[in-house]
Amino acid sequence: MTDLGQELRKDVMSVKSKEMLAGCIGYFWPSDDGVINTEAEPERGYIRTFEDGTISLDTLNENLDKEHWYDNEDAQFPQAIAGATEHGGIALLNVFHRGANTAYGGTKASIHHYKARSAIIGMDFTTTRSTSITEGRVFFPSAARWAGIKTSEEIPTFDEDRRYTGFTLNVTQAPVQEVAVSEEITLFITSHWEFTGPEGQRTVRAPLEVGCRSTKPLHLGSHLGPLTRIQDLINLAFQSFTPASGGRVIMADDPTPAETPHLWNSNLMTTPAFAVNSKPSSVPLFSLSALGGVDSLPRWIQVCKEHPRSVGPIINHFRRGSLSPFSRILEVGAGIENWVNSHARTSSWAKDKTVTHALAKHIGDPFESWVGGDIEKWADIFWDSYNCTKHQPSYAPDPRDV
Known part of the structure; x- marks a missing residue:
């Protein structure tokens, strides 16, 4: 097949992915170790995606006499859930929720509930048994x-x-x-x-x-x-x-x-x-x-890993939303403290009258340009606002400073 044909087939798969995540029925096999075993008895269910992008799977519990995961208090979330749907194969990964509604008699069905954050769509279970x-x-x-x-x-x-x-x-x-x-x-x-x-x-x-x-x-x-x-x-x-x-x-x-x-x-x-x-x-x-090209990316990943409390304040709000001005001051201030103090033993720049002064002076001209003026004044204002927010319940900052 030509490269063009391969690309067109990829887009066909994209259409199937959207159809599958929009909602479809199928047979599903939860796996505790990530290995797919379609020879086991399946759970029949319905899969769909919520507005937040998480994937929901509801399956029928058709054998109440059988021992289930909820009978074991040490049971963990499945590592993977394989599915054969009307639109093709799928594996749910990063499962973060599992629950059950059990009904004995009457007109209600017994249900297993699963939620996952990831999916591999278009898996061929005739050639693939592992989700690795x-x-x-x-x-x-x-x-x-x-x-x-x-x-x-x-x-x-x-x-x-x-x-x-x-x-x-x-x-x-x-x-x-x-x-x-x-x-x-x-x-x-x-x-x-x-x-x-x-x-x-x-x-x-x-x-x-x-x-x-x-x-x-x-x-x-x-x-x-x-x-x-x-x-x-x-x-x-x-x-x-x-x-x-x-x-x-x-x-x-x-x-x-x-x-x-x-x-x-x-x-x-x-x-x-x-x-x-x-x-x-x-x-x-x-x-x-400007960061040094692709070679800078491992350094960024390492900084995120080693200093999550310092990096978090500058990246997390793009995912979780804005905080109140007071909460933002506390979050950023704690991040600056963590960053400067983590370098205090090995770097002379981290030793100054306050952590805000140390950080501002260490960055230098780019930071002065960013704050639009005197970095000493900025460091004083931010440090005072941070400490007063932490320790003075009646503190009301100047809106211009915030």
């Missing part, structure tokens, strides 16, 4: 400029009077840039392209592609961690939650499938209801090249 993957990638339609990647080129044509007569659109995959995140995982960025529609109504997509590749089979969560941190960085650049438009995975058991399974993850692909600035800026505050 070796590659996961997601697409960001508006982030190619931030990454310095050109995903398409338009070449107009004119007549002798300089009137438009047409144009040529070239869409090609950008060179892959990759960097090791750990001994097991390599992060890469490139561009993805696909087009759909009849001859007179083509739709072309050429988003930024960000992916993780592992040297051995890993659970989906091992790939989602780095991808989520990169999305946090993109959110920070655009000062808005920037959802991924879709994703793909390579299954460990089936590295060359006829149709590449699609990835769904609510955290990556659904804009939170209370997210800050739901409409991103068209121009990012900074580019990837």
Whole structure:
């Protein structure tokens, strides 16, 4: 099959994914170890997606005499739930809820309830028995400029009077840039392209592609961690939650499938209801090249891992929404304290009369430009506001300072 044919088949799978997540019936097999066993007795049920992107599965409990998970007080959430639906195969991952309604007699059915944050859609259970993957990638339609990647080129044509007569659109995959995140995982960025529609109504997509590749089979969560941190960085650049438009995975058991399974993850692909600035800026505050290119990404991931209390205040509100001014002062102040104090033993810059002075002076001219003036004055105002908010119940800050 040609590359064009493969891309068209991918989009057909996208349509199937939307149909499946919109709601469908099927047979389902919960798995405690992530290994799919379709020879076991299935649970018949209905799957659908909530507005927040989480996936709900309700199945019938058709054998009340059988021992169930709720009979065991030490029972854990399933590691995976495989499903054979009217639209194809699916595996639910990152299961975070399980419940049951049991009815004896009468007209009510006994039900099992499951909720999950991730799904692999389009799995072929004849070739795949494990939900482990070796590659996961997601697409960001508006982030190619931030990454310095050109995903398409338009070449107009004119007549002798300089009137438009047409144009040529070239869409090609950008060179892959990759960097090791750990001994097991390599992060890469490139561009993805696909087009759909009849001859007179083509739709072309050429988003930024960000992916993780592992040297051995890993659970989906091992790939989602780095991808989520990169999305946090993109959110920070655009000062808005920037959802991924879709994703793909390579299954460990089936590295060359006829149709590449699609990835769904609510955290990556659904804009939170209370997210800050739901409409991103068209121009990012900074580019990837300003940070040092793709080589800077492992450092960002490491900072997020080692200093979550410092990084959290600048990235979390794009996912969870705004706080009150007082809560925001406390959150940011605690983050600054954590960052400066974590460097106090090893760096002389972290030793100043207050942590705000230390941070402002360490950053220097860029910080002075950002606050629009005297960094000493800013440091005094913020430190006083932070301490008074913590310790004085009647404190009322100057609105101009806040």
